[in-house]
Amino acid sequence: MIRRLIRTKLHARSAEEIADLRLAALSWLGIICFPLYFAFFGWLLPQPYESLAARVVGTALALGGLLARRLPARQRERYTLVLMTYELPFFCTFMFLMNGANVTWSQVMLVMLVALFHFDFRIALRVAAVGMTAAIMLAAAMGADGALLSTSVLQLLPVQLFLVGWMFVFSQSRKALEEEKLDGLGEGLGAVAHEMRTPLASLDANVRGLSRMQQRAGQENPAMRQALGRMQYEVRHMNHMIDLFLLSAQAVRQHLDPHESVSMLDTVEAALRRYPFTGEAQRQLVALQVRSDFRFGGQNELAIMLLLNLLRNALQAVQRAGKGRVRIVIDGCRPLPRLLVIDTGCGIAAQHLPQIFQRFFTYPEHNGAGIGLALCRQVMQAWAARLHCVSREHAYAIFVLEFPLQASRLT
Numbered sequence: 143m144i145r146r147l148i149r150t151k152l153h154a155r156s157a158e159e160i161a162d163l164r165l166a167a168l169s170w171l172g173i174i175c176f177p178l179y180f181a182f183f184g185w186l187l188p189q190p191y192e193s194l195a196a197r198v199v200g201t202a203l204a205l206g207g208l209l210a211r212r213l214p215a216r217q218r219e220r221y222t223l224v225l226m227t228y229e230l231p232f233f234c235t236f237m238f239l240m241n242g243a244n245v246t247w248s249q250v251m252l253v254m255l256v257a258l259f260h261f262d263f264r265i266a267l268r269v270a271a272v273g274m275t276a277a278i279m280l281a282a283a284m285g286a287d288g289a290l291l292s293t294s295v296l297q298l299l300p301v302q303l304f305l306v307g308w309m310f311v312f313s314q315s316r317k318a319l320e321e322e323k324l325d326g327l328g329e330g331l332g333a334v335a336h337e338m339r340t341p342l343a344s345l346d347a348n349v350r351g352l353s354r355m356q357q358r359a360g361q362e363n364p365a366m367r368q369a370l371g372r373m374q375y376e377v378r379h380m381n382h383m384i385d386l387f388l389l390s391a392q393a394v395r396q397h398l399d400p401h402e403s404v405s406m407l408d409t410v411e412a413a414l415r416r417y418p419f420t421g422e423a424q425r426q427l428v429a430l431q432v433r434s435d436f437r438f439g440g441q442n443e444l445a446i447m448l449l450l451n452l453l454r455n456a457l458q459a460v461q462r463a464g465k466g467r468v469r470i471v472i473d474g475c476r477p478l479p480r481l482l483v484i485d486t487g488c489g490i491a492a493q494h495l496p497q498i499f500q501r502f503f504t505y506p507e508h509n510g511a512g513i514g515l516a517l518c519r520q521v522m523q524a525w526a527a528r529l530h531c532v533s534r535e536h537a538y539a540i541f542v543l544e545f546p547l548q549a550s551r552l553t
Contacts, residue, residue: 161215164261165207165222172204172229189247191240196233203228223269230258231273239281243294255302259309338384346377371421378418398524400439406472406481407435409442413449427460428453428468436474438545440525448521451514452483452541459487459539466538481543490533498531 176197183189203225210221234254238247259266278290289295349370356366410430419425453468460466466486473480490498499519522529526546533539 161219161222162211165211165218165225168222168225168229169204169207169211172200172207172225176201176204183246187246189237189241190244191237193237193240196236200229200233223265226258226261227269227273227276230254231270232277235274235277236281239277239286239289239295240284242286242289243292243298248294248298251298251302252305255305256309259306259313263310263313339381342377342380342384346374349373349377375418375420381418398441398444398521400441400525402439402441403437404440404442404445405435405437406474406479407432409445410449410470410472410481412442412446413453416446417450417453424457427457427466428470431469431471433472434474435472436479436545438479438525438527440521440527444521448518448543449481449483451518455514456483456485456487456539456541459485459489461487463488463536478544478547480545483541483543484538486538489535489537489539490531491535495531495533499529 180192180194180197184192207221207225210218213221231254234247234250238251241247255270258270261269281287282290353367353370356363356370414428414430453470456468460468466488469482469484471482471484473482499515519529522543528544529541530544531539531541
């Protein structure tokens, strides 16, 4: 039930998924349109100027975009900006000027601006400035400088500025509407999570009362004691899931900004105190190694919830394997301070490793709601930090949390 509710509420894609879709869309647009319109404008509706070389370069960049989807996030983002700059403002402006600002390419310019400013407005503005400037310089070098101040260009300029202005207004209105919708969803998720705590608190109180009654009566019933202990564990586990639910509500509202200076050691110790261990035996499976503490920009409560989720996954891996231990390593001595959560349980199969940070993906299947790791990565990205996993099936899994250089070491 919880998984279905979360799937309904948190239908939005993560920032990484959106970036991947953006690059894929730009790549396929270039792969299809550069050759197609070369044939169209070269043979079916010939234009004064056409450039096979410019279209070959664009097609090559677009094909490279499909391969660039496998790159790390930062390199992929840079490639997306290069492809976007060439494919939209540079190519269209260059062809517009080389064709003397004719009617066909004037219309293409307007379509290009609409497409470009559907992306983030600030990014689109920078991309447009770089791409158009480069196109103007190249066109001028090739002898088309006379078109820059032609009547056709000057007449189109106010229309383009008007269009960009309206796209800005539209983007701000859409952003405000999305924030209002997300706030509503976040408040709804938070309300549901808080309402679930009331019956759990009542159940926990009843279990403690039954335990005290059994002790006062002097009747030691091992089966009853085991059942009550199991009920208390389930209550703690559900409270942990509610905390994760509240974290998802906060992520939906996008209140993830790193406005606190957080000690990693304090965060880990708080997570260990709050984790619902089944007993002392499970607690002894977890070892903490502190090479050097460090501080990082984040939010204390979110950091604790992030570690609780990673610890829960590690202990579940040990339980499924029937072997292994969990080790948490705080390493602030490295150039990029990091935290390692290592388990020697069942590990993760290589074919599943790229999917574990996708929202609603669970491994094994039907194990949990499938939002924990996706939210963990979303939080880390909001803090300009990195979360990734190294694993070998049936052997180990290492979750690595790397923080930016501004994280400070503590002695």
